[in-house]
Amino acid sequence: MDDFSPGDDPAGCLARAADWRYFTSGGKWYARETNTMPQWAGSCWYYLRYADNLNAGEAISKKADADWLPVDLYVGGAEHAVLHLLYARFWHQVLYDLGHTSHPEPFQKLVHQG
Numbered sequence: 001m002d003d004f005s006p007g008d009d010p011a012g013c014l015a016r017a018a019d020w021r022y023f024t025s026g027g028k029w030y031a032r033e034t035n036t037m038p039q040w041a042g043s044c045w046y047y048l049r050y051a052d053n054l055n056a057g058e059a060i061s062k063k064a065d066a067d068w069l070p071v072d073l074y075v076g077g078a079e080h081a082v083l084h085l086l087y088a089r090f091w092h093q094v095l096y097d098l099g100h101t102s103h104p105e106p107f108q109k110l111v112h113q114g
Helices: 046-051 062-068 078-097
Strands: 022-025 028-031 074-076 110-112
Touching: 046 062, 074 078
Parallel strands: 074 110
Antiparallel strands: 022 028
């Protein structure tokens, strides 16, 4: 596949790879999943962009990272503690490993409600 750009299909760019997506096995037709990211993935690093939302060249500048992160308080309900917080920590640690943030953890304190 030459074009992996997002496009307009909510099923994702892999949905355009029809030869790969649809196949037969044992005489039955199958379709592969094309949505490769969980729904929470897009919102798992928004706090980086809030801290540096006018920066078009990188997720967050070193100055904004130093000035604004880590987030001092995270307040969330059960779904946030289990899903969003888990994914946010995962993605943040990936970004930390890649050098995009200098903080190994995204949040200093969690307050669970609900």
